[in-house]
Amino acid sequence: MRSSDTQRSEAGWIPKTRVGRMVQAGDVVSLEDIFKQGLRIMEPEIVDALVPGLRQEVLGIGFVQKQTDAGEKSRFKATVAVGNSAGFLGVGGGKARQVRSAIDKATLAAKLAIVPIRRGCGSWECGCGQPHSIPFTVKGKCGSVGIEIIPGPRGLGLVAGEVPKTVLTLAGVKDCWTRSFASTSTLGSMAFAVYEALRSTYGIVTPKDWVA
């Protein structure tokens, strides 16, 4: 997909999928509706239309080298996270010969990977009942990188490294402890590990969860 496609405004959007047409017609007005009805997001414009305050952060840029008949070919690899700081988070990766294109591809992938995160106050020291942390301890893994996210009391802040902190902030988690396990420091893998951990706050998404 060309970079201009991901930047295109909602106004000029011609939906290609049924869900896209439902969003444009106003039959679906929130991401909650999408997940409640078990619909799949196949177009990034759906996310743009339903989450106006979506923020994105580039978490890492790396190189990938591949041997081809023509010699060594290097490409950039970008990892991007998107979130509304209120319970929706996506993380994606993209590879391209240009940095800008790799970021655009990763942003697109992150939007298509957006999921709800269940926030809460799972801290026994706190017990305020507000959604400033997560409801219980969760774990995530990507390759050789693993992370455990532990609920913390209000005012604690994010006791986490730079990448987990950015991803947690985009998800809307304000207070927690983290413990990470990594044999090699790969920023992209860490971002995906945090994403996996946070999305596991919803084991199975049922309509009942949305009513609560």
Ligand SMILES: [Zn+2]
């Ligand atoms: Zn609390």
